[in-house]
Amino acid sequence: MRILLKALTRFSLAVGLVLSIVPAQAQDAAQRLSDLLSKTNTISGRFSQLTLDASGTQLQEAQGNMVLQRPGQFRWHTDPPLEQELVSDGKTVWLYDPDLMQVTVQKMDQRLTHTPALLLSGSAKQISENFEVEVFEGGTVVDFTLRPKAKDTLFDSLRLSFRNGVINDMQLLDAVGQRTNILFFELEMNKPVDKKQFTFDVPKGVDVIQE
Template identity: 50%
Template sequence: MPARLTLSSGLATLALALAIPATALADGAERLTRMLEPLNTYSADFEQQILDGSGQRLQQTEGHMWLSRPGKFRWEVKAPYEQIVVSDGDEVTLYDPDLEQATIQPLDERITHTPALLLSGSANELTDSYEVKSSQQGTAETFTLEPKASDTLFESLRLTFYSEQLAALEMTDSTGQRTAIAFDNAEQNGNIDDQRYRFEVPEGTDVIRQTR
């Protein structure tokens, strides 16, 4: 997946009232499932960064995202350039207005292993596909997921919740490059019109349709 389509951002620093050492939680997969299962819809502003293996920032973008489980997702990058990724539950459309190009492909297993789209899937499927470890520090809980399969797009994924609300995620690929996403102004289980997940390709756009 091109760097412009990688989902990422920097984690905001929270001042915790009590500095409690992180402790491992034995039932990480069960705990993550309990936290994700009630999440039917989610929308938030995001700030994303791509960092190389040494931590140097390669790219920073911002925008807004919406998801409705299962399988529906819309990710809009607003700055510094516009880009849209939309899943209607059957297909994923990646639209780049600068290039006047749209790529449409089936929502298959490999695509759902991207961090944005896996959040819109089943929590049970998520924990079936990944080894899950967790730690807690004050009101922050972090879950580290490592894929059980070898053909995924990343080596590990970290989900961070504050007071049981999803606040950030970070993905690391096999080269050590990190894609980090921080969410703000989040709304969980609000009403999202299903039209949000239907994308009408603008006239004159070059359409590339991929099959399984």
């Protein structure tokens, strides 16, 4: 369970082909990523998530649904039997674990290195300030690799892949070689969403941990 909690606060994606174009300059790559992200104000859909250790052994597998709205608002729900929920209104993040009857509350990390808000930011300035960015192209796929400039991050690298201009999958790699792969499907882009989804009402009897 704790593996999935850790993975949820990091986020990831994988591409299944070899890409061969020389990396663009970091600033240009950050701007291009920003331009792709800024085309989408809302995203809703399903995801599948797979966590592997450094040897490739499967640690955990899960599916769920998500709703995202720029900037920094999201609801990320993992289906039972590993049910968990990660919610943000852009300022506060709630991480709810029904099995533990516990919710952790913390402020949004404005550097974007600890939260899924990375997917929601259209700011090239924030991306280039916090990450070294490379971009590769192959056919209809554009693949971005981001490496945090700060040392106190939950991942060593984050890869975002877009197919025909739409986010398709992601992969996170941490310092010990653990990989979290996330594939997105059944996506709906730029459709109105209920903003009530981006706040969290703590259920009765649940322990609240403030961070």
